[in-house]
Amino acid sequence: MSAPANRPDDAALAEFRHRVRAHIGYFAPPFAAREGRRAPENAEQEAELRRWFATLFEAGFVGGDWPVEYGGRADHHPLHDRIVSEELLRARAPRPVDQVNLAAHVLLQFGSEEQKAALLPPIRRSEHVWCQLLSEPNAGSDIAAVRCRGTRNDDGSWVLTGQKTWITDGHWADMGLALIRTDPSSTRHHGLSAFVVPLSAPGVEVRPIRTINEAIEVNEVFLDDVTIPADNLIGEPGQGWAIIMAGLDFERFGIGGNVILLELLIDDLVTVARHATLDGKPVFEHEDIRQTIAELAVEVEVAKAFIDDHVERMIFGADGVGDGSIAKLSFAETYHRVSAYGTELGAMVCTVGADDSVAQAKQRLRECWLWSRAYTVSGGSSEMMRNILAKRRLLLPSR
Numbered sequence: 507m508s509a510p511a512n513r514p515d516d517a518a519l520a521e522f523r524h525r526v527r528a529h530i531g532y533f534a535p536p537f538a539a540r541e542g543r544r545a546p547e548n549a550e551q552e553a554e555l556r557r558w559f560a561t562l563f564e565a566g567f568v569g570g571d572w573p574v575e576y577g578g579r580a581d582h583h584p585l586h587d588r589i590v591s592e593e594l595l596r597a598r599a600p601r602p603v604d605q606v607n608l609a610a611h612v613l614l615q616f617g618s619e620e621q622k623a624a625l626l627p628p629i630r631r632s633e634h635v636w637c638q639l640l641s642e643p644n645a646g647s648d649i650a651a652v653r654c655r656g657t658r659n660d661d662g663s664w665v666l667t668g669q670k671t672w673i674t675d676g677h678w679a680d681m682g683l684a685l686i687r688t689d690p691s692s693t694r695h696h697g698l699s700a701f702v703v704p705l706s707a708p709g710v711e712v713r714p715i716r717t718i719n720e721a722i723e724v725n726e727v728f729l730d731d732v733t734i735p736a737d738n739l740i741g742e743p744g745q746g747w748a749i750i751m752a753g754l755d756f757e758r759f760g761i762g763g764n765v766i767l768l769e770l771l772i773d774d775l776v777t778v779a780r781h782a783t784l785d786g787k788p789v790f791e792h793e794d795i796r797q798t799i800a801e802l803a804v805e806v807e808v809a810k811a812f813i814d815d816h817v818e819r820m821i822f823g824a825d826g827v828g829d830g831s832i833a834k835l836s837f838a839e840t841y842h843r844v845s846a847y848g849t850e851l852g853a854m855v856c857t858v859g860a861d862d863s864v865a866q867a868k869q870r871l872r873e874c875w876l877w878s879r880a881y882t883v884s885g886g887s888s889e890m891m892r893n894i895l896a897k898r899r900l901l902l903p904s905r
């Protein structure tokens with residue numbers, strides 16, 4: 507099979523990577539990204555993050571795949587997105603909010619021309635950060651159980667009522683993409699609609715949830731008779747399920763594609779092991795530890811290889827059923843295993859006298875471990891990913 511005609515050559519990709527690196531060096535905020543602490547902690551950081559994200563859009567490093575009339579790049583190629591993601595992760599630069607990208611793709615695919623014209627430019631300027639208002643206390647894995655309801659007024663406006671939960675970035679987001687039951691007689695995935703909800707609308711209350719690492723990343727969002735104009739409905743009433751599902755595989759790749767984070771975790775694990783002693787001898791002289799680190803490194807290489815392979819196949823239009831679930835599952839489970847082992851090793855060994863880089867590696871491993879269960883649950887839990895693969899890829903009969 508030959509490469510598509512529009513595939514950039516190696517020199518062009520190397521030049522693109524060089525530009526991304528230079529951009530990060532010049533524009534990235536003066537603080538590093540921390541796992542489980544991605545949301546800004548104060549107004550100054552928020553301003554820095556919004557400025558930084560806007561520069562990425564402006565340079566065409568984010569949103570490059572959008573249609574050109576909405577700011578995308580005429581020469582965009584999927585490998586550009588991989589390069590940007592790799593460079594941001596390796597530089598430990600703050601990553602753009604995933605939900606913003608998801609909302610943008612929903613708007614591009616299902617939004618009216620008026621909605622695109624009104625809502626896409628503020629995303630590129632980073633004036634609007636978006637969140638996803640999908641999960642509810644009794645509708646997580648089983649998202650078709652959504653109970654938040656929307657009632658239409660005579661003038662076409664809608665009144666939304668109910669509770670959403672685990673909403674990433676809800677406390678600083680400007681807009682939400684919400685899944686709401688608009689047909690009260692409907693069940694399951696019928697009768698659901700997708701809406702744009704400004705979080706500043708009267709009746710929206712956001713209550714932050716403090717996570718295990720004492721950070722605020724997720725929130726409860728209460729909708730108490732929130733009135734929104736008719737124009738805020740995306741697509742048709744009842745089309746909500748199809749709209750949200752279209753974004754989900756995208757979200758899973760968004761998570762699973764962060765495989766460079768796994769490489770960084772192995773680097774940290776090796777840094778700790780290199781500078782530590784256990785029972786009076788260097789850690790690397792313990793055969794069981796050497797074996798475990800090597801096994802984890804292999805798992806990381808497998809996760810990376812799957813993503814590279816998927817991107818190659820996608821370029822040729824040959825991505826497989828359930829690829830998003832494989833990507834997410836292998837990333838999330840490997841992330842958990844490496845960070846858990848790294849934290850355990852860091853606690854077991856003696857690193858007295860080692861330099862700051864070892865203390866930093868230990869701290870990062872611990873932060874990642876505390877955050878690791880977020881990855882195995884958010885965007886669909888590992889169990890649900892296995893269910894999807896059993897059903898859709900392996901065609902096993904469902905119970």
Ligand SMILES: Cc1cc2nc3c(=O)[nH]c(=O)nc-3n(C[C@H](O)[C@H](O)[C@H](O)COP(=O)(O)OP(=O)(O)OC[C@H]3O[C@@H](n4cnc5c(N)ncnc54)[C@H](O)[C@@H]3O)c2cc1C
Pocket residue numbers: 637638639640641642643644645646647648671672673674675724879880881883884885886887888889890893
């Ligand atoms: C850090 C984080 C960020 C999130 N961000 C957002 C967000 O921005 N927007 C949003 O809408 N939601 C968000 N979520 C919610 C997330 O999508 C749900 O938590 C997830 O889908 C699981 O739903 P649940 O919490 O209700 O757990 P449940 O669905 O109650 O599941 C509990 C356990 O049972 C297992 N289980 C459930 N059903 C099955 C089954 N059929 N077979 C086998 N096992 C099963 C699950 O795997 C899980 O281990 C976030 C969650 C987290 C943790």
